Amino acid sequence: MKHKLIFIRTALILISFLGIGVQSGYAQSEGADLFDEYCADCHSIGEGDMKGPDLMGVEYRYNNKWLLKFIKSSQTVIKAGDPAAVKIWTKFEKNKMPNTKLSDEKIQTIIAYIKSLNTSKPKPKPVVVQTKKGLKKGNSNKGSSVSNQKIDELSSKVDAFGGKINNLEKKINQLIEIQKKALQSKPTSEDIAKGKELFLGRKSFNSKGASCVSCHNIYKIDSLNWNPSAVDLANTYTQTNYYMKDLLLKPQSDKMKAVSKGHELTDNEAFYVAAYINSLEKTELIELPKSHKNLYIFIFIALIMTLAVSDLLFTHKIKPRWINVVLFLLSFAYVANATVNSATEIDLSEGYTPLQPIKFSHKVHVKQNDIKCIFCHNSPEFSKVSGIPSLNACMICHKKVNSGTNSGKFEINKLKKAYKEKTPIKWVRVHSLPDHVFFSHAQHVTIAKQDCITCHGDVKEMDLVTQVSPLSMGWCVNCHKNTEVNFKKNKFYRNFTELHDALKSGKIKKVTADQIGANDCQKCHY
Ligand code: HEC
Ligand code: HEC
Ligand code: HEC
Ligand code: HEC
Ligand code: HEC
Ligand code: HEC
Ligand code: HEC
Structure with missing residues (x-):
């Protein structure tokens, strides 16, 4: 890599030699000649003091006017008591710089030449060059026609370009590293199973830390769990440059740092758990296994009802008949009620509470932060629909609000990612009438003066919006x-x-x- 850069740099310098040299070349070589002739006996440029001081960078020590005066007649300036001139004179007391009989123009040419050699980067290596006064150490740029400013510019461009290549290289290496790690230690299904045991808390961690499932659930639930689900973790972090195992050994978020403090996972544990979490990528939360408790009770009571009836009519085992009658009536009431309930449940979506892609909470926004419904749902007063706010509306605040009390950065990061990638959030619709029904919000909100709460319930208390009316x-x-x-x-x-x-x-x-x-x-x- 390094060699390549040096090569590019040299090539650029050479190109600039040829290209730019032509215009300024004449003045440059004249400057070098004049210097050699009138100054080189006592001065070097960049090679240290001789009889007189090294002139490298002299243009920074004095302004042009001063230099002109001094080079013409150093003694005049020194005698006038110029402090800088007196200072340099006392340093080189034994030698005296003679007056030169050069014209202003020629002196300027020499000054320009001295300036042109002052290249801090890349510093030209001194080489031996032929001068009028015999073989002498000089400077590779001497007499050459390169504008140093141009070289600086070019070389800084090369540096920037090189920086970009370096970054790219770093990134590629990172990716390769992740890939390597993933390949090296491709988990088996046994590893994944072990990770699951640990994650679910069926096997405890070495450090006796809390089971992960106590916060990161793997089942769908109706209420809001502010912590990201296991599936959410997999889907979010496998898309980043993070390697899950590293993430577990060195948590990123404040919440996880707090969780793992004093309960650090061992290397093995992290490997197993990471394997399990990664295995959930592109899956969905599992439906909670349905409890059959109600069904068993139903069957049991229906059985009692049947027995009561048959005893009443045929077997006559239980003598006081009223016992059978009471048993029948009670169990009949139960069975009838349960049947009606389950039948109506099928029809109505009342109570429908879907999980949303981002844990947006009305309680946090409306109740705790006092944001009006109309700020986000801005059309119920004049339109058929109320409207779901766009990402832009969220970002009015969330450009600044980066984390939430309940969910840390995890949920708001999703919001920012969607905003950056310009992908709208796919909110799951809660209320929905069939296509053949016409309903207008404006009619009900503006004309009939009905509150949102009448039809939607107390939304400001809801973390997850639930449908409270049967529609x-x-x-x-x-x-x-x-x-x-x-x-x-x-x-x-x-x-x-x-x-x-x-x-x-x-x-x-x-x-x-x-x-x-x-x-x-x-x-x-x-
Ligand atoms: C015979 C030796 C001699 C020659 C030739 C000579 N100088 Fe000097 N130069 C000196 C000395 C010695 C000093 C230190 C101050 C002094 O004593 O005058 C000096 C100081 C300077 C300084 C001030 C440097 C500083 O760092 O303060 C400049 C600029 C300078 N000379 C430019 C030139 C130029 C340009 C030429 C050629 C045209 C030249 N000198 C020729 C001996 C010489
Ligand atoms: C007390 C609840 C809690 C427990 C217990 C918990 N987590 Fe977390 N975890 C969180 C929260 C909250 C976040 C999101 C924080 C954020 O992004 O600001 C999170 C984030 C993460 C992340 C994302 C990376 C990071 O550092 O934020 C990973 C991976 C993770 N948890 C894995 C685990 C594993 C594995 C366990 C079990 C060893 C575990 N968590 C136990 C609450 C918990
Ligand atoms: C900060 C913005 C914001 C505010 C303020 C807000 N909402 Fe919402 N609302 C949303 C978003 C986003 C959704 C879609 C996600 C969801 O259902 O939770 C939504 C969904 C809803 C839904 C369900 C829509 C459907 O899919 O059927 C209702 C009803 C609702 N809001 C009513 C209200 C009421 C009533 C208020 C005032 C008490 C209110 N909202 C205040 C942003 C907001
Ligand atoms: C008017 C300002 C405002 C708007 C608009 C807004 N939010 Fe928020 N949001 C907040 C504030 C304030 C918090 C609370 C931060 C805290 O808990 O300290 C917050 C918190 C959150 C949280 C984290 C909740 C928690 O406690 O962890 C999420 C997720 C969120 N907002 C999503 C959204 C989405 C999605 C939208 C757009 C539909 C939106 N916000 C629009 C101000 C706003
Ligand atoms: C008279 C009952 C009623 C009132 C009052 C009412 N809504 Fe609705 N709302 C509905 C019905 C019904 C739907 C389903 C509409 C459909 O599917 O076409 C709905 C749907 C919504 C939706 C989801 C989709 C949409 O854009 O229409 C939002 C958001 C909403 N209402 C917000 C509000 C807000 C905010 C208020 C108070 C300003 C309000 N509603 C007042 C009955 C009502
Ligand atoms: C105030 C509004 C309203 C009026 C008036 C109304 N309907 Fe409906 N109707 C609805 C709604 C809302 C639904 C959808 C109910 C659902 O999805 O469960 C519906 C559904 C229906 C259905 C379809 C049932 C199905 O299973 O999808 C029929 C048929 C129907 N209505 C007939 C009528 C007839 C006939 C009248 C006049 C006597 C009438 N409706 C008047 C609101 C109305
Ligand atoms: C909270 C009570 C309430 C509910 C629930 C309600 N409405 Fe209404 N609705 C009204 C009132 C009050 C008016 C009369 C508004 C007026 O014109 O002053 C009205 C008017 C209407 C009109 C306009 C009738 C006209 O004269 O033009 C339509 C259409 C309508 N509602 C449809 C529906 C549908 C469909 C539903 C169910 C999905 C529904 N409404 C649920 C209270 C309600």
């Missing part, structure tokens, strides 16, 4: 029957003259939504 036809129709409309004040209803008359004569006390036609089939069905 059935009966639900809509009943509310229309029972809810009074603001009849008198609304000019839309002026042409309901019959209703107005009835109100005036006291025949009816109020007008409900269904009376103005809200329960006509075509109002709700296209």
Whole structure:
């Protein structure tokens, strides 16, 4: 790598020699000649003091005007008491710089030449060159026609380019390293099984730390678990440059640092657990195994019911008949109730609480941070739909809010990643009417003045939005029957003259939504 860079650099310098040299070449070589002729006896440039001081960098020690005066007649400047001149004179007391009879122009040419040799990088190696005064140590750039500024520019470009290559190389090496590690220690299904035991806490860790599943669940649950699920961990971190095992030995987040403090995993444990977590990549959370407890109870009680009936009618084993009657009635009530319940459960999505791709909590935002519904759902007042906020809306705050009290950085990182990659978040829809039903938020929120809470429940208390209303036809129709409309004040209803008359004569006390036609089939069905 290094060699390559040096090669590129040299090549560039050579190219610049040829290319740029032509214009400034004449002045440069004249400067070198003049220097050789008038100054080189006492001065070197970059080779140390001779009779007079080394002139390398002299342009930084004095300004041009001063140099011109000094080189013309050093003694005049020294005698005038110029402190810098006095200082250098006392240092080289024994030697005196003679007055030169050079024109201003020529002196400028010499100064320009001295300047041109001052290249701090790349520093030209001194080589032996032929001068008028015989063989002499000189400078490889001497007499050459390179503009040093140009070299600096080019070489800094080369450096930057080299830096980029270096970075790239580093990244590639990192990836190879990860790949290597993954290949070297490709876990077997036994390793994965061991990791699962540890993760689930069926086998305890050496350090007796908490089981991972106590925070990172592997089953779908209805309530919000703020900690990332095991699947979430796998899917998030296998897409990064992190190697899961390293992550477990050296946690990244404050939360995990706290968890593992004093409960560090051993190298082996980390390997097994990492194998298990990685094995969950691209999977989904498992449905909680359904408990059959209710079914067994149901069968047991149905059996009692049957026995009671058959004893009552045929076998007559139990003498006091009322026992059988009571048993039958109780068990019948239970069975009937359970049957109706399970039948209605199938139909309605009431209570539907899907998990969302990001753990967005209304409780955190609306209740704890006092954000109004309308800030995010900005159209219920004038449109059919309320609208789900875009990522941009989230980023108004989350460009600055980087972590949450409950979830640390994990969830907000997802948000930022989606924003960076411009991929919208796929929120799972909670409320949904069939296509053949028309429902308008504006009608209900703005005209009927219904609160969100009436239909959606107390959303500000929810971490996960749940559907609290059945959204059935009966639900809509009943509310229309029972809810009074603001009849008198609304000019839309002026042409309901019959209703107005009835109100005036006291025949009816109020007008409900269904009376103005809200329960006509075509109002709700296209
Ligand atoms: C005979 C020797 C001699 C020659 C030839 C000579 N100088 Fe000097 N130069 C000196 C000495 C000695 C000093 C130290 C101050 C002094 O004593 O005047 C000096 C100082 C300087 C300084 C101030 C350097 C500093 O670091 O403060 C400059 C600039 C300088 N000379 C430029 C030139 C130039 C340009 C030429 C050629 C045109 C030249 N000198 C020729 C001997 C010489
Ligand atoms: C007390 C709850 C808790 C326990 C116990 C716990 N974790 Fe975590 N873990 C978290 C939380 C919360 C985060 C996310 C924090 C964040 O991103 O800011 C997390 C993050 C992680 C991460 C992502 C990388 C990192 O350093 O943040 C990995 C991997 C992880 N946990 C693995 C495990 C394993 C393996 C175990 C069992 C040995 C375990 N966790 C036990 C709460 C826990
Ligand atoms: C900070 C932004 C924000 C605020 C404030 C907010 N919401 Fe939401 N709301 C969302 C996001 C994002 C979703 C989609 C994810 C979800 O369902 O949790 C959502 C979903 C919902 C849903 C379910 C939509 C569906 O899919 O059927 C309802 C209902 C809802 N919000 C009502 C409210 C009410 C009522 C308020 C005020 C009390 C409110 N929201 C305040 C961002 C917000
Ligand atoms: C008006 C500002 C604001 C907007 C808009 C906003 N948030 Fe937040 N969000 C916050 C604040 C404040 C917190 C709480 C930080 C804390 O817990 O200290 C937070 C916390 C969170 C958390 C972490 C909760 C926790 O306690 O761990 C998530 C995840 C989150 N927001 C997602 C979203 C999403 C998704 C959106 C867009 C639909 C959004 N936020 C819009 C201000 C906002
Ligand atoms: C009269 C009952 C009712 C009221 C009041 C109501 N909603 Fe809804 N909301 C619904 C129904 C029904 C749906 C399902 C609509 C569909 O699937 O077309 C819904 C859907 C939503 C949705 C999801 C999709 C969408 O954009 O429509 C959001 C978000 C929502 N409501 C927010 C609100 C907010 C915020 C308020 C208060 C300003 C509110 N709702 C007031 C009944 C209501
Ligand atoms: C909380 C009570 C309530 C619920 C629940 C409700 N509505 Fe309404 N709805 C009203 C009221 C009140 C009005 C009368 C608004 C007005 O015009 O003043 C209305 C009006 C309407 C209208 C307009 C009727 C017209 O005269 O143009 C339609 C359509 C409608 N609702 C559809 C529905 C559907 C579909 C559902 C169920 C998904 C539903 N509503 C649920 C209270 C409700
Ligand atoms: C206030 C609004 C509203 C009115 C008025 C209304 N419906 Fe409905 N209807 C609904 C809703 C909401 C559903 C969807 C219920 C569901 O998905 O469970 C529905 C569903 C239906 C279905 C389909 C049932 C199914 O299984 O999908 C039929 C058929 C139907 N309505 C007929 C009618 C007829 C006929 C009328 C007039 C007498 C009428 N509706 C008036 C709101 C209304």
